[in-house]
Amino acid sequence: MFVRVNAALADRPHTLGDLGLPSESNPIVSLNEFTYRKGTEIYGEKEPAEYVYQVKVGAVRSYKLLSDGRRQIGAFHLAGDIFGLENGNTHRFTAEAVVDTTVRLIRRQSLETVAESDAMVARNLLRMTTKNLQHAEDHMLLLGRKTSLERVAAFLLEMDKRMRATEVMALPMSRRDIADYLGLTLETVSRALSRLHELGIIGFLGNTQRQIVLLDRPQLTSLDLQG
Amino acid sequence: MFVRVNAALADRPHTLGDLGLPSESNPIVSLNEFTYRKGTEIYGEKEPAEYVYQVKVGAVRSYKLLSDGRRQIGAFHLAGDIFGLENGNTHRFTAEAVVDTTVRLIRRQSLETVAESDAMVARNLLRMTTKNLQHAEDHMLLLGRKTSLERVAAFLLEMDKRMRATEVMALPMSRRDIADYLGLTLETVSRALSRLHELGIIGFLGNTQRQIVLLDRPQLTSLDLQG
DNA sequence: CGGGGGCTTGAGGCCACTCAACGATAGTGG
DNA sequence: CCACTATCGTTGAGTGGCCTCAAGCCCCCG
Numbered sequence: 001m002f003v004r005v006n007a008a009l010a011d012r013p014h015t016l017g018d019l020g021l022p023s024e025s026n027p028i029v030s031l032n033e034f035t036y037r038k039g040t041e042i043y044g045e046k047e048p049a050e051y052v053y054q055v056k057v058g059a060v061r062s063y064k065l066l067s068d069g070r071r072q073i074g075a076f077h078l079a080g081d082i083f084g085l086e087n088g089n090t091h092r093f094t095a096e097a098v099v100d101t102t103v104r105l106i107r108r109q110s111l112e113t114v115a116e117s118d119a120m121v122a123r124n125l126l127r128m129t130t131k132n133l134q135h136a137e138d139h140m141l142l143l144g145r146k147t148s149l150e151r152v153a154a155f156l157l158e159m160d161k162r163m164r165a166t167e168v169m170a171l172p173m174s175r176r177d178i179a180d181y182l183g184l185t186l187e188t189v190s191r192a193l194s195r196l197h198e199l200g201i202i203g204f205l206g207n208t209q210r211q212i213v214l215l216d217r218p219q220l221t222s223l224d225l226q227g
Numbered sequence: 228m229f230v231r232v233n234a235a236l237a238d239r240p241h242t243l244g245d246l247g248l249p250s251e252s253n254p255i256v257s258l259n260e261f262t263y264r265k266g267t268e269i270y271g272e273k274e275p276a277e278y279v280y281q282v283k284v285g286a287v288r289s290y291k292l293l294s295d296g297r298r299q300i301g302a303f304h305l306a307g308d309i310f311g312l313e314n315g316n317t318h319r320f321t322a323e324a325v326v327d328t329t330v331r332l333i334r335r336q337s338l339e340t341v342a343e344s345d346a347m348v349a350r351n352l353l354r355m356t357t358k359n360l361q362h363a364e365d366h367m368l369l370l371g372r373k374t375s376l377e378r379v380a381a382f383l384l385e386m387d388k389r390m391r392a393t394e395v396m397a398l399p400m401s402r403r404d405i406a407d408y409l410g411l412t413l414e415t416v417s418r419a420l421s422r423l424h425e426l427g428i429i430g431f432l433g434n435t436q437r438q439i440v441l442l443d444r445p446q447l448t449s450l451d452l453q454g
Numbered sequence: 455c456g457g458g459g460g461c462t463t464g465a466g467g468c469c470a471c472t473c474a475a476c477g478a479t480a481g482t483g484g
Numbered sequence: 485c486c487a488c489t490a491t492c493g494t495t496g497a498g499t500g501g502c503c504t505c506a507a508g509c510c511c512c513c514g
Contacts, residue, residue, distance in 0.1 A: 064368045066452045072371040074364055087357040092364055116346065126353045129360060130314040136363035137301055137319055141291045143370035144299040144410030148470065175493065183371030188470055190494055207479070209493060225293045375502070402461065412503055417462055434511065436461060 032105045036097035042084075045094045049086045051105040055079050058101025059172040062093035063180065073181040075135065076173065078162055085128060099172045143183045146225070151182040152192035153223035156202065160214055171210045196220070259332045263324035269311075272321045276313040278332040282306050285328025286399040289320035290407065300408040302362065303400065305389055312355060326399045370410045373452070378409040379419040380450035383429065387441055398437040423447070 033056065036042055042053065045064060053060075060077040074093055077083040086092055086108075115122040142151055155178060160169055171178075175186040182189065193209075196202045201219045205211035214220060260283065263269055269280065272291060280287075287304040301320055304310040313319055313335075342349040369378055382405060387396055398405075402413040409416065420436075423429045428446045432438040441447060 064364070066368070066372060068452065070372040072368040074367055087353060088361075092361060119343065119346070119349070122346070122349050122353070126314060126349070126356060129353060129356050133356060133360040133363060134315075134319060136360060136367060137291070139367055140301055140363060140370055141293070141299040143367055144407075145293060145297040174491090180371075185471055186493080187472085187495085191470095194494070225295065401459095413461080414463085414504085415502060418502095421462070 033102060034105060035100065035102045038097055038099050038101075040097050042095040042097060042103070043091050045092065046090050048089055049084060049091050049108055051084060052082065052108050052111055053077075053084045053095075053103045053105055054082045056102040056104055058103075059098040060095050060101055060103075061098050061173065061177055061181075062095050064093060071180045072183065073177060074139070075132075076159075076177075076181065078172075082128060085125070085132075087125075087129065098177065148182075148184055148188050149192050149195065150224055151184060152178075152189060152196065153220050155182055156196075156212065156214065157217075157220060157224055160217075167213065168205055169212045169214065171212065260329060261332060262327065262329045265324055265326045265328075267324050269322040269324060269330070270318050272319065273317050275316055276311060276318050276335055278311060279309065279335055279338055280304075280311045280322075280330045280332055281309045283329040283331055285330075286325040287322050287328055287330075288325050288400065288404055288408075289322050291320060298407045299410065300404060301366075302359075303386075303404075303408065305399075309355060312352070312359075314352075314356065325404065375409075375411055375415050376419050376422065377451055378411060379405075379416060379423065380447050382409055383423075383439065383441065384444075384447060384451055387444075394440065395432055396439045396441065398439065 036058075042060065043049070043051075055077050057079060059079075060081075060083060061073050062075050062077065062083060063071050063073040065071050075083070076098070077095075083095060084091065111121075111125075115125055142154055146154065156169075159171060163169055173181075175189050179186040179189045184192075193202070193212075197204065199219070201214075201216045201223075203213040203215050205213060263285075269287065270276070270278075282304050284306060286306075287308075287310060288300050289302050289304065289310060290298050290300040292298050302310070303325070304322075311318065311322060338348075338352075342352055369381055373381065383396070386398060390396055400408075402416050405411075406413040406416045411419075420429070420439075424431065426446070428441075428443045428450075430440040430442050432440060
């Protein structure tokens with residue numbers, strides 16, 4: 001199932017070396033691991049940001065809530081992704097495990113200490129923040145101006161690009177999660193997926209509805225209007 | 228009018244010193260000024276990013292377009308704000324002067340050179356990028372989950388906070404700009420403002436409809452659901 | 455004074471939401 | 485092994501909030 005796919009992904013040489021840290025067993029920066037069960041909170045919005053995280057296996061959602069329960073997911077973090085990098089003292093999102101998820105942790109404090117002396121680490125910090133910013137900027141366009149079908153098409157293409165699972169894409173998240181990411185309801189997401197299925201653009205595999213095959217990528221791309 | 232208000236704002240000790248540069252007349256970094264007429268483009272999306280800008284007087288909008296013309300404004304830049312800080316080689320937005328606008332410019336190249344050696348400049352670069360990210364994250368919540376009235380209320384509070392013009396708030400941008408910032412149509416924005424007026428929450432001044440008084444800030448705040 | 459841009463307001467339509475029913479699946483405990 | 489339940493997803497019917505289209509006002513500016 002999805003676990004196998006994600007495990008394959010985790011085999012990529014993705015370590016916190018992305019931050020420019022010398023190696024996996026760095027004496028300065030402690031690299032602990034922790035596993036969160038499906039649905040559990042990793043940290044809450046406005047909590048002090050003590051750690052920075054990297055997904056080893058699994059998936060994480062970062063979201064904000066309005067007081068009446070409306071939820072906006074800002075990003076999904078998949079294997080290899082680093083999250084919780086706030087550069088303020090508190091987290092700006094709540095982070096939860098979408099499925100059983102193993103993460104690596106670094107103390108934010110030690111990371112900042114290293115960044116202070118190491119220009120390359122500092123540069124990578126900026127590069128990653130910029131990447132997050134770019135994603136948020138693109139997502140604003142989606143949330144502000146795209147139709148439901150365009151949003152779902154964009155979502156599938158994004159996930160396909162990021163998971164790079166050959167052939168079958170095994171989504172870890174529910175329709176509700178997708179909806180809250182795209183600013184829609186779960187019914188609208190379901191209808192859009194059904195429509196893409198009818199049109200022969202995507203296919204479903206197995207009896208869980210989370211395994212998707214992109215049958216007609218050009219068609220999907222044309223639905224996702226970019227610039 | 229708005230010019231007077233903005234001029235007052237520009238008097239604040241806001242210089243590119245915000246980036247940690249030694250002083251206004253820095254020998255390394257050239258600080259030129261330039262004035263753009265209302266409606267003219269400062270740079271285009273995907274153009275190489277040669278300069279970073281700071282608004283001296285006026286206002287700027289940064290936006291993305293879909294191929295069919297739908298527009299999403301990602302941010303307004305007011306007096307003192309720095310924009311065009313892309314940290315890639317190309318701009319990710321198009322920037323236009325909302326009104327006649329004077330900006331200061333620095334060559335991105337020289338800025339990066341300074342950042343390379345000066346840790347404080349590098350840190351400020353990261354801090355500013357993080358601030359932009361935070362704004363984008365909050366805006367995703369607005370675009371994905373808030374009602375039209377909530378969006379307009381949030382907009383007025385944001386502008387009030389940023390312009391800090393005592394008593395009267397003189398918006399430089401049109402209803403269409405506001406709409407494209409909030410992911411609405413100009414008619415919906417107009418109706419929401421009329422509604423806030425009826426409710427006695429805001430007042431209009433003069434015969435232009437861009438001078439607004441916040442009569443009941445608590446009420447407005449309660450309309451803008453936060454976390 | 456004529457023209458045009460910006461804003462408001464009304465009428466009607468549509469896309470996404472709400473509410474609801476139903477099937478399928480997985481996990482639980484008798 | 486089989487109810488029993490909870491969760492997830494799909495689909496339908498109807499509603500509603502925002503969009504579309506249109507008219508009209510006001511002000512500014514040439």
